[in-house]
Amino acid sequence: MSTEAHNHSAGHDDHGHHHHKDTFITKYIFSIDHKMISKQYLITGLFMGIIGIAMSILFRLQLAWPDKQFTAYEIFLGKWGADGIMDPNVYLALVTIHGTIMVFFVLTAGLSGTFSNLLIPLQIGARDMASGFLNMVSYWLFFLSSVIMIMSLFVEAGPAAAGWTIYPPLSALPQSMPGSGAGMTLWLVSMAIFIASSLLGSLNYIVTVINLRTKGMSMTRLPLTIWAFFVTAIIGVVSFPVLFSAALMLIMDRSFGTSFFLSDIFIAGEILHHQGGSPILFQHLFWFLGHPEVYIVILPALGITSEIIATNSRKPIFGYRAMVASILAIAFLSTIVWGHHMFVTGMNPFLGSVFTFTTLLIAIPSAVKAFNYITTLWKGNLQFNPAMLFSIGLVSTFISGGLTGIILGDSALDINVHDTYFVVAHFHLVMGISALYGLFAGVYHWFPRMFGRMMNKNLGYIHFWVTAIGAYGIFFPMHFVGMAGLPRRYYTNTAFPYFDDLANINVVITIFAIITAAVQLVFLYNFFSSIFYGKRAPQNPWNSTTLEWTAPVKHIHGNWPGAIPHVYRWSYDYSKLNKKGDDYVIPGQDFVPQNVPLQEDEEELNH
Amino acid sequence: MTGFLVIAVLVLFAVAVWQMNKIFQLSQVGKSDDSQIANDKDNSFNGKLMLYFLVFFYVFLVYGFWQWSKVLLPEAASEHGKDVDLLMLISMVIIMFVLVVTQFLLHYFAFKYRGKQGQRAVFFADNDKLEFIWTIIPVIVLAGLIIYGLFTWTDIMNINEDDEDALVVELYAKQFAWEARYAGEDNTLGDANVRFIEGMNTVGIDPSDPDGQDDIITRELRLPVGRKVIFKMRSQDVLHSAYMPHFRAQMNTVPGMITQFAFTPTITTAEMRMNPDVIAKVENINNIRNERNIALAAQGEELLDPYEFDYLLLCNKICGASHYNMQMKIIVESEEDFEAWLAEQRTFAQTMNP
Numbered sequence: 001m002s003t004e005a006h007n008h009s010a011g012h013d014d015h016g017h018h019h020h021k022d023t024f025i026t027k028y029i030f031s032i033d034h035k036m037i038s039k040q041y042l043i044t045g046l047f048m049g050i051i052g053i054a055m056s057i058l059f060r061l062q063l064a065w066p067d068k069q070f071t072a073y074e075i076f077l078g079k080w081g082a083d084g085i086m087d088p089n090v091y092l093a094l095v096t097i098h099g100t101i102m103v104f105f106v107l108t109a110g111l112s113g114t115f116s117n118l119l120i121p122l123q124i125g126a127r128d129m130a131s132g133f134l135n136m137v138s139y140w141l142f143f144l145s146s147v148i149m150i151m152s153l154f155v156e157a158g159p160a161a162a163g164w165t166i167y168p169p170l171s172a173l174p175q176s177m178p179g180s181g182a183g184m185t186l187w188l189v190s191m192a193i194f195i196a197s198s199l200l201g202s203l204n205y206i207v208t209v210i211n212l213r214t215k216g217m218s219m220t221r222l223p224l225t226i227w228a229f230f231v232t233a234i235i236g237v238v239s240f241p242v243l244f245s246a247a248l249m250l251i252m253d254r255s256f257g258t259s260f261f262l263s264d265i266f267i268a269g270e271i272l273h274h275q276g277g278s279p280i281l282f283q284h285l286f287w288f289l290g291h292p293e294v295y296i297v298i299l300p301a302l303g304i305t306s307e308i309i310a311t312n313s314r315k316p317i318f319g320y321r322a323m324v325a326s327i328l329a330i331a332f333l334s335t336i337v338w339g340h341h342m343f344v345t346g347m348n349p350f351l352g353s354v355f356t357f358t359t360l361l362i363a364i365p366s367a368v369k370a371f372n373y374i375t376t377l378w379k380g381n382l383q384f385n386p387a388m389l390f391s392i393g394l395v396s397t398f399i400s401g402g403l404t405g406i407i408l409g410d411s412a413l414d415i416n417v418h419d420t421y422f423v424v425a426h427f428h429l430v431m432g433i434s435a436l437y438g439l440f441a442g443v444y445h446w447f448p449r450m451f452g453r454m455m456n457k458n459l460g461y462i463h464f465w466v467t468a469i470g471a472y473g474i475f476f477p478m479h480f481v482g483m484a485g486l487p488r489r490y491y492t493n494t495a496f497p498y499f500d501d502l503a504n505i506n507v508v509i510t511i512f513a514i515i516t517a518a519v520q521l522v523f524l525y526n527f528f529s530s531i532f533y534g535k536r537a538p539q540n541p542w543n544s545t546t547l548e549w550t551a552p553v554k555h556i557h558g559n560w561p562g563a564i565p566h567v568y569r570w571s572y573d574y575s576k577l578n579k580k581g582d583d584y585v586i587p588g589q590d591f592v593p594q595n596v597p598l599q600e601d602e603e604e605l606n607h
Numbered sequence: 608m609t610g611f612l613v614i615a616v617l618v619l620f621a622v623a624v625w626q627m628n629k630i631f632q633l634s635q636v637g638k639s640d641d642s643q644i645a646n647d648k649d650n651s652f653n654g655k656l657m658l659y660f661l662v663f664f665y666v667f668l669v670y671g672f673w674q675w676s677k678v679l680l681p682e683a684a685s686e687h688g689k690d691v692d693l694l695m696l697i698s699m700v701i702i703m704f705v706l707v708v709t710q711f712l713l714h715y716f717a718f719k720y721r722g723k724q725g726q727r728a729v730f731f732a733d734n735d736k737l738e739f740i741w742t743i744i745p746v747i748v749l750a751g752l753i754i755y756g757l758f759t760w761t762d763i764m765n766i767n768e769d770d771e772d773a774l775v776v777e778l779y780a781k782q783f784a785w786e787a788r789y790a791g792e793d794n795t796l797g798d799a800n801v802r803f804i805e806g807m808n809t810v811g812i813d814p815s816d817p818d819g820q821d822d823i824i825t826r827e828l829r830l831p832v833g834r835k836v837i838f839k840m841r842s843q844d845v846l847h848s849a850y851m852p853h854f855r856a857q858m859n860t861v862p863g864m865i866t867q868f869a870f871t872p873t874i875t876t877a878e879m880r881m882n883p884d885v886i887a888k889v890e891n892i893n894n895i896r897n898e899r900n901i902a903l904a905a906q907g908e909e910l911l912d913p914y915e916f917d918y919l920l921l922c923n924k925i926c927g928a929s930h931y932n933m934q935m936k937i938i939v940e941s942e943e944d945f946e947a948w949l950a951e952q953r954t955f956a957q958t959m960n961p
Contacts, residue, residue, distance in 0.1 A: 088931070089928050092925065092928070092930070163925045169845045170845040170927065177927045263862060264800060264843075264862055264863040265862050266802075266843045267843070267845075271804070278863065278864070314728040318732065319738050346859050349764035353760060356760065357753055357757070360753045361749070364745050364749065368742055371709075371738075374713050377717055378731070379729040380722075381722045381726045381727065382717060384645045384653035384722070385649075396714070399706065399709050399710065403705060404702065406701075406702055406749075407698050407699070410694070410698065410753075412694055412756050412757075412759035413695055413698065415857050416680075416691060416852060416856075418848075418923070455643065456643060457649065459624075461631060461649075462624060462628060462631070465660075468660060469663065473667075476667060480671065480675040483680065485680050485852030485921075487921055489925045489931075493931070495934065496919065496921070498917075500895050500914070501678050505675060534643075538642075541644055542644070574728065574730070575728040575730050576730045590727075
């Protein structure tokens with residue numbers, strides 16, 4: 001294979017692609033090659049991640065030491081941090097934009113966008129996405145929405161500050177907070193463009209997976225990564241348009257005097273004309289996307305983890321069909337549980353019962369996944385590459401965070417922990433940290449595929465272990481803060497002497513947060529320096545079975561220089577023994593790539 | 608100074624990372640393996656760290672419960688709150704058990720099966736029986752929790768509005784304060800709408816509605832012990848949430864509609880102040896405040912008042928700049944004290960026509 005790699009121009013003629021000369025612009029900027037687009041997504045996502053995490057450090061400083069003055073506020077927040085004192089409005093803006101950036105820009109676009117783009121064509125054996133052009137448009141819309149979101153930080157009255165859920169009327173009325181002026185307009189415009197980008201991307205992924213699988217790649221032979229990306233894209237197509245409609249109606253309420261979400265409002269000494277709308281309608285629409293969104297975030301991470309755990313355990317993933325079934329079950333259930341965000345919003349209590357029922361059901365496929373991961377480790381030959389560590393870390397945080405979901409999903413218990421730090425701790429562990437681990441695992445694992453070089457493993461180990469301790473250090477104590485009754489999105493807790501005894505827990509959390517954020521710099525250094533100075537990667541560094549490792553290290557348009565490889569088996573033939581049981585199917589090699597036909601002394605499985 | 612400290616911390620951190628990297632590298636002396644792929648040494652090292660991490664996890668868990676469970680809310684001060692707390696306890700015990708077992712399996716397997724050259728992994732792709740077992744166990748446990756939870760939920764949320772004996776109180780939210788409106792003699796709240804807000808009529812009672820004339824508007828919330836209270840909630844501007852953590856009660860206030868919640872307070876403020884958990888908590892808080900006072904006194908600033916326990920109504924839905932300070936004191940007292948206090952308050956009619 002590698003000899004063919006050097007000979008790629010000849011390869012190109014074979015498969016009839018027109019090899020037009022790539023200019024800098026067509027190669028690096030307006031590229032229609034899925035591998036380049038995936039890098040663009042990744043680097044944009046990392047850049048947004050730096051902003052999002054930096055914001056979290058600023059508001060953690062404020063929470064831990066509300067009466068101290070920090071020069072950092074003056075440097076980063078300008079007039080809102082004058083004399084080192086953070087303005088309450090900018091505190092709310094920070095938590096709002098932190099949430100928006102992390103959920104949408106880092107964990108949706110940065111995670112799913114990067115790896116769906118990279119892996120779908122490579123793992124199913126396709127030359128590129130179904131439509132390279134739409135794919136390019138998708139990325140550039142994402143880029144545009146990122147730019148607008150960042151621009152909104154510099155608006156005179158401040159960026160959107162109504163929480164990432166932007167519930168009206170707070171988000172609809174500029175009188176209610178400064179952030180609901182131009183900042184909120186830009187937020188909505190940015191998200192509308194983001195949704196367009198996400199839809200174009202998702203449709204492309206779906207079509208590609210359905211139509212462009214290579215010969216022999218039946219659906220039951222797909223790696224679980226592809227299953228996860230495929231189902232994620234379907235959820236996105238089903239739910240994102242609903243957020244778009246909500247955003248559109250909110251824009252109408254804000255700018256054109258409609259009353260979809262507003263009624264009977266007296267604010268700033270004035271009665272507004274709005275009549276008959278319902279703020280709860282917005283919440284239904286928002287969470288109809290918002291809840292599937294957390295699965296849009298976590299499913300790709302789980303898919304990536306499935307692949308990495310199997311590869312590095314040198315074992316097939318346990319219960320492949322159950323894993324697929326649970327992805328499908330989670331996807332289906334995710335669209336009928338949104339009401340569990342709204343138990344105490346004034347929604348009919350009977351609806352609350354229904355949503356409690358569906359919500360707790362979703363714990364079942366999640367539990368199956370967790371048990372299957374653990375069983376995959378059992379009697380394996382675990383190779384602790386950094387990607388593997390992050391995958392195990394993901395399973396750990398997914399369990400810890402998922403279990404507290406059983407409390408929040410139970411409407412009776414939710415009454416008292418709703419909107420407290422208990423919720424913050426829960427979702428950060430189960431979808432924030434877990435999905436970030438998935439992102440890191442994916443980067444460490446597929447870096448050789450993306451950049452043809454290896455990342456430094458020792459820096460990877462440092463990155464993982466400090467992050468692993470730090471993540472629990474941040475979010476485990478936070479559960480107690482929530483169960484003590486402290487509401488989230490409080491600028492300071494000093495207005496309530498009752499919460500004075502939580503101050504030292506907040507200090508602990510902030511110290512862990514600073515350490516954890518700092519160690520991400522190690523990752524960034526490792527990432528960027530390895531792009532240029534990393535050791536050159538071999539063809540298949542992790543001895544993996546999937547098709548992407550059969551493509552040449554050097555990137556070529558069309559992925560494979562010769563014919564597209566055919567597939568003869570599923571992607572999990574690790575440590576499979578021959579019929580006699582005395583050696584592996586391929587003697588001396590504990591894995592059988594998907595493009596290797598059935599061997600003579602090999603038992604055929606139903607994959 | 609702060610800038611210098613920040614730089615110093617960053618430099619020290621960088622040194623620490625560099626040193627750790629050195630240690631990792633030195634631990635691999637002997638083999639000049641720069642493939643950046645995990646070898647036996649890495650596997651062994653990280654496998655052991657998995658075990659240490661498990662220990663850290665358990666120690667942290669125990670430390671957390673030992674050190675921080677004292678900040679938790681005291682016993683529920685409402686009738687339904689006891690059911691909620693019991694359900695919480697059962698759920699917590701179950702999830703803690705599952706947490707401890709699964710984290711053990713995950714990290715112990717990671718340690719036990721750490722890779723070695725020549726070790727052969729077991730090709731184990733499927734086992735219907737096992738998968739059936741760990742599908743059905745969560746199904747049964749969750750079914751139990753769902754049923755129990757739904758009964759509790761229905762009990763709480765089914766509000767019998769015909770209950771003659773229940774006290775009807777409106778909680779009225781605005782940026783950034785609460786008001787309470789008692790229904791008065793007739794125990795019926797007068798109609799209200801933001802369009803009636805004018806001058807002294809701060810919550811917009813319809814002046815022409817006879818039901819509203821005896822309504823009483825107050826800035827603190829007093830409740831009689833042992834009597835059911837039906838809260839009707841309104842908001843005049845944005846969403847707020849009436850959160851009364853000690854009563855395990857919460858409901859959003861929504862402009863344009865009336866939401867409701869009901870509970871029966873069971874413990875008076877005076878009794879709650881004598882609760883051992885509350886005494887310990889208050890003492891702890893006052894110690895913290897005294898320590899802060901020493902520092903404040905040194906700077907010549909105003910001292911903090913000593914803290915005394917009171918029930919709280921907090922805003923728990925982001926509502927703007929002063930969201931963090933939108934609160935009202937709740938006092939639970941005997942029926943007689945409550946009636947005496949209420950009799951002293953001015954009715955809406957008295958306020959409007961003094």
